[in-house]
Amino acid sequence: MTQLEKARKGVLTEEMKQSAAREGVSPEAIRQGIVDGTIVICRNINHTAIEPLAIGLGLRTKVNANIGTSRDNQDLKLELEKLSVAIAAGADAVMDLSTGGNLADIRKAVMAKSGVAIGTVPIYQAAVKTLEEKKAISEMTPDDLFGVIEENGRDGVDFITVHCGVNRESVAAVEAQGRVLGIVSRGGSMTANWMRCNDRENPLYEEYDRLLDIARRYDMVLSLGDGLRPGAIHDATDQGQLMELIILGQLAARARAAGVQVMIEGPGHVPITEVEANIKLQKKLCQGAPFYVLGPLPTDIAPGYDHITSAIGGAIAGAAGADFLCYVTPAEHLRLPTLADVRDGVMAARIAAHIADIAKGIPGAFERDRKMSECRRKFDWQGQVEASLDPDKTSALLEKSKSANEEGCTMCGEFCAIRLGKK
Numbered sequence: 001m002t003q004l005e006k007a008r009k010g011v012l013t014e015e016m017k018q019s020a021a022r023e024g025v026s027p028e029a030i031r032q033g034i035v036d037g038t039i040v041i042c043r044n045i046n047h048t049a050i051e052p053l054a055i056g057l058g059l060r061t062k063v064n065a066n067i068g069t070s071r072d073n074q075d076l077k078l079e080l081e082k083l084s085v086a087i088a089a090g091a092d093a094v095m096d097l098s099t100g101g102n103l104a105d106i107r108k109a110v111m112a113k114s115g116v117a118i119g120t121v122p123i124y125q126a127a128v129k130t131l132e133e134k135k136a137i138s139e140m141t142p143d144d145l146f147g148v149i150e151e152n153g154r155d156g157v158d159f160i161t162v163h164c165g166v167n168r169e170s171v172a173a174v175e176a177q178g179r180v181l182g183i184v185s186r187g188g189s190m191t192a193n194w195m196r197c198n199d200r201e202n203p204l205y206e207e208y209d210r211l212l213d214i215a216r217r218y219d220m221v222l223s224l225g226d227g228l229r230p231g232a233i234h235d236a237t238d239q240g241q242l243m244e245l246i247i248l249g250q251l252a253a254r255a256r257a258a259g260v261q262v263m264i265e266g267p268g269h270v271p272i273t274e275v276e277a278n279i280k281l282q283k284k285l286c287q288g289a290p291f292y293v294l295g296p297l298p299t300d301i302a303p304g305y306d307h308i309t310s311a312i313g314g315a316i317a318g319a320a321g322a323d324f325l326c327y328v329t330p331a332e333h334l335r336l337p338t339l340a341d342v343r344d345g346v347m348a349a350r351i352a353a354h355i356a357d358i359a360k361g362i363p364g365a366f367e368r369d370r371k372m373s374e375c376r377r378k379f380d381w382q383g384q385v386e387a388s389l390d391p392d393k394t395s396a397l398l399e400k401s402k403s404a405n406e407e408g409c410t411m412c413g414e415f416c417a418i419r420l421g422k423k
């Protein structure tokens, strides 16, 4: 039985109890949230080595970091280092988005090393496998795709992105309205191309019950992907994006009816004036399902700083109700991230998540800021390190501020406002 099926029977599972203890809420609140579909617990029945990850309404906003090889960079050791860096920086989950090398082996190595929930995008592996067989991606069969999804479930993947809402109707809506940047999701683009070349419906939409059977067997959370998400703020909130969201809402209801836990993925690039509306629409159309946002980036023109851009959008999205933030690194749109990029990306997303938690009234969030302010008033430098989101960086900067003492720090010297205020 899945967590959802057990929750409906009134069972308080160990996963619910552990999640409740971490979140500072009652196990009953977690159970009821799962029944309502507003909370999911990510932990595949074959991945018991990790802490269960609860995501959703009333819980701390979570952060995901993406890692993974590409055709041009197949260094597994480096990707495993990124995994460690992401977890050490505070990522709640990691997605292995590898597209280069032996993807099954890479996934297994990532899972063996991870103490946090792992997500994947199975269509990548199905596509790479098809190319290795010297075939075009359009020759991939539905059985190839479902076979890889089954393999992911069996290996213990905790959540998978599946672009089930990319169907004839939503793709036609994108084409009819036109876009500056077209389809930017890798999985969405592969799916739309496959449909066009084969003149067929998306197998993940057409055979959705087959997908639900697999997900239910392993209690693998479905993250219904936004394959038609806008990749430019000019394309945001258009007919294709909203058509897909409506379809995802329908599919989320079917997943729950089948006992499968489900969350929804969201944009993408969105102007700041539309971020809140996007969250409200998702919550309404998807019956309160947890919302996993990819940014959003409220401007397109800051490559090199997209971790900051996405933190701005993520804070607003989180404050409006988004539950799970996918990090964006400074390398976004430019190249594979380095270890430093991964760390910067996780920290930026954690700042956004904490700002969202203050707005949501998550227990302990506001109090943490008060603690920091009190430490500042008392010139309690060690207390400031401990209260900070990034103690390592705070401590390192403090060490360079040689005069940080009961008189203030090097910033203002004799004009320290806090010291003068005390006098």
Ligand code: SF4
Binding pocket: 407, 408, 409, 410, 411, 412, 413, 415, 416, 417, 418, 419
């Ligand atoms: S010197 Fe300036 S920055 Fe440093 S503690 Fe005093 S007021 Fe704050």
